[in-house]
Amino acid sequence: MSLFPFLSVLWISLLTFGEGYYKSFGRFNHVQDVTHRAAFDELWFTQKLDHFNGADRRVWKQRYFLNEAFYKPGGPVFLMIGGEGPANPAWMQYGTWLSYAEKLGALCFMLEHRFYGKSHPTADLSTDNLRFLSSRQALADLAHFRTVIAEDRGLSNRKWVAFGGSYPGSLAAWFRLKYPHLVHASVATSAPVHATVNFPEYLEVVWRSLASENAECPLLVKKASDTLLERLKDPKTYDNLTKDFNLCSKLQIQTEMDSAYFLETLAGTFMDVVQYNEDNRGFEGATGTNITIKVLCSVMGDASLGEPYARYAAVAHLMMDTFSMKCLDASFSTYLRDMTNTSWEGPAAGGERQWVYQTCTEFGFYQSTDSPNQPFTGFPLVYHVKQCADFYNVSAEQLAMAVVQTNEYYGSYDIGSSRIVFPNGSIDPWHALGITLDITPDLPAVFINGTAHCANMYPARSEDLPQLALARDHIFLLLQQWLKQ
Template identity: 80%
Template sequence: MLSGVVVYFNMAIRAYRVIICRLVLFLFCFVVGEGRHHGFFRINELQDMRLVTDEQWFIQKLDHFNGADSRAWKQRYFVNDVFYKTGGPVFLMIGGEGPANPAWMQHGTWLTYAEKLGAICFMLEHRFYGKSHPTVDLSTENLRFLSSRQALADLAHFRTKIAEARGLLNRKWVAFGGSYPGSLAAWFRLKYPHLVDAAVASSAPLYATVNFPEYLEVVWRSLASENAECPLLVQKASDSLVERLKNPLTYDNITKDFNLCSKLQIETETDSAYFLEMLAGNFMDVVQYNEDNRGFEGVMGTNITIKVLCGVMADTSLGDPYARYAAVAHLMMDTFSMKCLDASFNNNLRDMTNTSWDGPAASGGRQWVYQTCSEFGFYQSTDSPNQPFTGFPLEYHVKQCKDFYNISAQELAEAVAETNEYYGGYDIHSARIVFPNGFIDPWHALGITQDITDDLPAVFIKGTAHCANMYPASPDDLLQLTLARDQIFLHLQRWLKQ
């Protein structure tokens, strides 16, 4: 949830993009840059732009569900009251699996809504991400305090105390979030209806599932929407690579073809799956964030689109489909200024089990994968025949829960089932929640894409990807996206008058 995946965390090596970009829901959802699209503020109206980007701190309980535990910690948040008018609503942007980016206090569709409605805006960073460190390290023992339920309790306590401190007790509150934070926005409204009056749950996966092969099925359809031959060519390339991996004599050539940092070593099925998922991730990431208008030059989804990748896969001058697949990998490495590709699962295992806040996966990778193992699953396996890749089945993903946190397959399955019992999955019983989703975005398969009731409407946006409605408007936006933003605003306007 990306968020992610820096993405919010801007991982320097591709290995983490595999873990985070697709297991993570939020990361990219919460990256807004200073690129070609400007923010919504008129500079001459601001006395000091720093006021909306200065970090502030809030005292939280470590464990909201244990009255005998009095331990506390400091949670980071941001405020923008530039548009606030007396009596106006309160907007709360929910942080997710990456650092809370203060750019959201200057950019984004929610600020357009805030200006029109006279709202004061807050953004609360998620516990265990960014600078919000509830414990001394990221040991598995400490990660037991990382959960969506604890995060919702953080939101509830923050909302209660901030309302008291700032005289906002009688104001209407609206929760915003994209991807995993979109789920939190919906669940905040569901579980604490007395504290939040409405929610915008963008690209929110509401149904937890251990196995999520539908993700790659949507990738197939999204590639085919550009060119019917594109996913077939990707499939041929992936199958060809799998055949090569069966013969150790090909490893030197594969190392060269994909510019690996060290000679390819395939000693276990996990080694093979890790490498194959890493390469498939080039297509998965681009599909998820296709033309998303984050305004971040050089970030996945801004310049590299489905059209670009399918163009490479169709270019016969590059050689056979396998050679074109390698060309896509080189294109992505160039995009991220990577000198080589680290395809070693052992290196990844070493980094993911580092429990220090200074560790290479502490920006969010270790934390988010823990949440998938302890709450959500969401594993994008190749277990479906209706998708273009081969080689990273569910067993590969589940094994990592054991490797990283000593969480067994049974414990994972039970945890995911409990998540759906607690929140209701698709069968959410609430009101005044709007569910925007993009047709291109693979995550829509776990979201709400049809109206449940008049007060639980879906906004299913053709031609758009993950969290597209959240980003600043652009002259290049599809008409469907522009209308979707307007539709969401009309829902908010109606609900805030009730």
């Protein structure tokens, strides 16, 4: 949302792949009424495999979608950038970007990211083939798509606007940065523009976000997590732990990776609920949107359930019931097997194997417990980094070098561009790596108090915070102004 470990391990497939990881914009219901009956066919674009090797002539088919409902001759072209999951045509039917399109007479495209969804550039997901998966290749895909489509449809003189949220938000900003002659403006929502191997600030924001509901809530979570860690030290407790958390198989802790994966899996509930707190994702088929920070803190504060440890287990059961899960698979050996399956039919081929590869070779973003100012324990940076070696044979040194190169290439927080707006929410842990203050008048930030990940991109509701509605309106006014330039 998730970015990938923009999402934690446990709920990643449930919260992200079922809905398709596209962040779009929602605002006016009448726009949704106009378009919801339309059928959006899958369209295919012939794309280059390697944009940076002129001798490589290989091509593949990239999926995209088109909405012409609001286009008026001479209007702009909107390009929604795909992310680390399948393209969901629901975003061609709903969203504020469509209300913007209606007001501005825009033609709307959505391009699926290479290696995700049905956009398969290679025969499998072997590590050798994944070398063609990177943000730089994805940006070159966007540039080639924009150039060819513009020529074919007579849109070369139209002003193109890029939209994206989370990792696609970063791509939207970087598309404007690296290809300013092709894209006139960008809306880069919840975009982590700074790469970092270690990202303990994520869990620090989780603490603050839980505390914003109830000051005792993160303290209770920490007490439960600490108790759990202590019990893991004694193998005699494993049978009870297996029963308490309804594990699919008896808990086996043979390595530190086993322990860390189990602890991260349970923490993942809180991480994901905070990241998507009260986001309006139901229209895209997302389940569990009723589980909010308020709900989690209510369970953690319920003394009738017993000690904090028992309440922690109750949260896990609540999530399993919500997602109709018979049991919880918290086995690292199963995860390792799934993540090293290179088939397009493999259990991690929905995007997890691909996205973790990108974190190992470009971004890091590892949400470690290496900070005292957060509620969890037991999954330090070394646990995350070792996965890069286990899954892709990428060393810690190679990862560190890759992150440095990413920041050098894109500029980190110092983006030297113009006409990019950076919306972020205060509840969202990812705002810690984003732009939350104006860089220049032409690189403004929109920081929305009380909202979570990509909140401004979802359809509007009557219960939306006033500042969220104002943020959507402000972004529209910026686009209106920039399209006159």
